[in-house]
Amino acid sequence: MAESVSAPAVNRLSRARLAINLALQGGGTHGAFTWGVVERLLEEEWLEICAISGTSAGAINGAMLAQGLGEGGRQGGIDALDRLWRQLGRALALSPLQNSPFERVLWGPDLSFSFAWQFFEALTRIWSPYQLDPFKLDMNPLRDLLAEQFRRESLALPGAPKLFVSATSVRTGKARVFKSAEISVDALLASACLPQIFKAVEVDGEPFWDGGYLGNPAIWPLYDEKGPPDVVLVQINPLVREDVPMTVMDIMSRLNEIGFNASLMNEMRAIEFVQRLLDEGVLKPPRYHRLFMHLIEDEERMRAFKESTKYNGDWSFLTTLKQYGREAADGWLKANIHRLGQESTVDIKERFL
Numbered sequence: 001m002a003e004s005v006s007a008p009a010v011n012r013l014s015r016a017r018l019a020i021n022l023a024l025q026g027g028g029t030h031g032a033f034t035w036g037v038v039e040r041l042l043e044e045e046w047l048e049i050c051a052i053s054g055t056s057a058g059a060i061n062g063a064m065l066a067q068g069l070g071e072g073g074r075q076g077g078i079d080a081l082d083r084l085w086r087q088l089g090r091a092l093a094l095s096p097l098q099n100s101p102f103e104r105v106l107w108g109p110d111l112s113f114s115f116a117w118q119f120f121e122a123l124t125r126i127w128s129p130y131q132l133d134p135f136k137l138d139m140n141p142l143r144d145l146l147a148e149q150f151r152r153e154s155l156a157l158p159g160a161p162k163l164f165v166s167a168t169s170v171r172t173g174k175a176r177v178f179k180s181a182e183i184s185v186d187a188l189l190a191s192a193c194l195p196q197i198f199k200a201v202e203v204d205g206e207p208f209w210d211g212g213y214l215g216n217p218a219i220w221p222l223y224d225e226k227g228p229p230d231v232v233l234v235q236i237n238p239l240v241r242e243d244v245p246m247t248v249m250d251i252m253s254r255l256n257e258i259g260f261n262a263s264l265m266n267e268m269r270a271i272e273f274v275q276r277l278l279d280e281g282v283l284k285p286p287r288y289h290r291l292f293m294h295l296i297e298d299e300e301r302m303r304a305f306k307e308s309t310k311y312n313g314d315w316s317f318l319t320t321l322k323q324y325g326r327e328a329a330d331g332w333l334k335a336n337i338h339r340l341g342q343e344s345t346v347d348i349k350e351r352f353l
Contacts (some may be wrong), residue, residue: 001353017343019050019228022065023217025262026056026192026210027236028310029092030302033319034061034234035081036325037296041232042074044333050227051162053177053218056213058234059191060084060146063183067151068158084149085318088290091141092313140198146185155180164221166211167191170200175214177221178203188196211262219267229290230340235297239352253307268352270295271304275348294336295346298328 022066024034037117038061043045049069054062057353061081068080155163164180183310190201190208211218222231237257271291278290279284301324309317336345 012243014153017046017048018230018232019048020230020340021051021053021227022049022062022178023231023233024052024054024058024062025216025220025234025236025264026054026058026212028057029088029312030236030305030310030321031061032344033236033298033302033325033328034058034323035085035318035345036327037329038065038081038325039078039322040329040333042077045048045074051164051222053164053166053221054191055166055215055217056192057236058210058217059188061144061163062163063150063188064118066160066163066180067114067154070154070157071151073159080149084145087145087149089313089315089318091338092143092311120247132137137201142189142192143185148187149195150185150188152184155183162225164194164218165191166215166218167193167201168206168211168213169201170207170209173214175211175218176203176206176208178213179221198284213263213274215263215267216260217264219264221269223289223291226289227323230292230294232294232296233264233346235264235295235299236302238298238299238303239265243305248309256307265352268348272353291344293344293346293348294332294340295351296325296328296332298324327342 005166022038024031034057041049049065052062052066054060061084065077065083072079077139082296117284154160160180163180163183165183165187166177167178167187168174168193169176178191184203186201186203189198190203191211193199193209194203195209200209202208216237217233218353219231219233237260239261241254245254274283274288275291278288279283339345
C-alpha cells in the first residue's frame with residue numbers, strides 16, 4: 001500500500017473525520033481505474049464515504065464498495081472490490097490465448113484484442129443482440145458474477161453508505177435512479193446494459209439500457225439528499241482528444257465518448273450555474289446549498305486506450321489501470337487534502353463548459 005499523506009504539519013491520526021460523496025463513471029473494464037482510486041481513498045481513516053452514485057461499471061464498483069463497507073468497514077470495502085475484479089478478470093480473460101505464441105499477433109500495442117474486436121464490432125453493426133440470440137439464451141457474463149457476489153441485504157447495514165444506481169428507460173427515455181433498497185442484480189445489469197451487445201434488462205416490468213446515456217454518473221441524487229457538500233467525481237472517459245478520428249471504428253469510439261460524457265457536461269453546467277447564483281446572493285440556503293466539486297482522473301493515460309480495451313479482462317491490464325487509479329488518487333490527496341470541506345478543487349467552468 002502507498003504511504004498515507006496528510007496536510008502539512010498535521011498528523012494523519014489527528015485529522016477530524018470528513019464525509020464525502022463519490023460519483024463513479026462507467027466505462028467497461030476501464031472501471032479498474034476506479035478500483036484503484038477507491039482503494040487508495042479507503043486507506044485514509046479520516047475520510048468517510050457517505051453516499052455513492054454510479055453508472056454501469058461505476059454502479060457495480062459502487063455496489064460492491066457499499067456492500068463491503070457495510071459488512072466489514074474499510075477493509076471489507078477493499079476486499080469486496082478485490083474479489084469483484086479478480087472474478088471479472090477470470091470471466092472476461094481470453095485465457096487460451098494468454099502467454100501463447102498468438103498473443104503478440106492478436107493483441108495490439110494498446111492491449112486491445114484487435115481481430116476479435118473488429119469481428120465482434122462488425123457483427124453488432126449488422127445484427128442486434130436479439131438477432132444474434134435466436135435461442136433466447138440471454139447470456140450475460142456479469143449476471144452469474146453478480147448473483148454470486150452481490151448481497152443486496154448488506155446495503156441496509158449501518159456501515160453501508162447510501163447508493164444510487166442510474167439506468168435509462170427504453171420506453172420513456174427518462175433516467176431511473178435506483179436507491180439502496182431498490183438495487184438488485186437486475187438493476188445493476190440494467191445500468192451496464194449496452195444495447196448493441198445485450199438485450200434490454202427488465203426491472204419491475206420496465207426495460208432499461210445503460211445509465212450512461214442520461215447520467216454518467218448522475219450527480220443530482222448526491223445533493224438532492226442534502227448530504228455532505230464534497231462530491232468526488234472519478235472520471236475514466238476522456239473529455240479531450242486532440243487527434244481527429246479518421247477510421248470508422250475511431251469515429252464511432254469518439255462518438256461514444258462524447259455521448260457518454262454529454263450528460264455529465266450538462267449536469268456540471270447546471271451545478272456551476274447554481275453555485276454562481278449562490279455566490280451572487282440570488283439563491284439562498286437552505287433551499288439551495290453549496291457544493292464542493294472534486295475530480296480524480298488521468299486523462300493523459302486513459303486517452304491511450306481505445307474503445308476495444310473496455311472489454312479487455314486481461315489481469316495485467318486490469319492491475320495496470322488499478323495502479324493508475326491509485327496514483328491519481330494519491331496525487332489528488334497530496335495536492336488537495338487541506339481544501340476538502342472548504343472549497344472546490346476543480347474549476348467546473350474551465351474543465352466542463
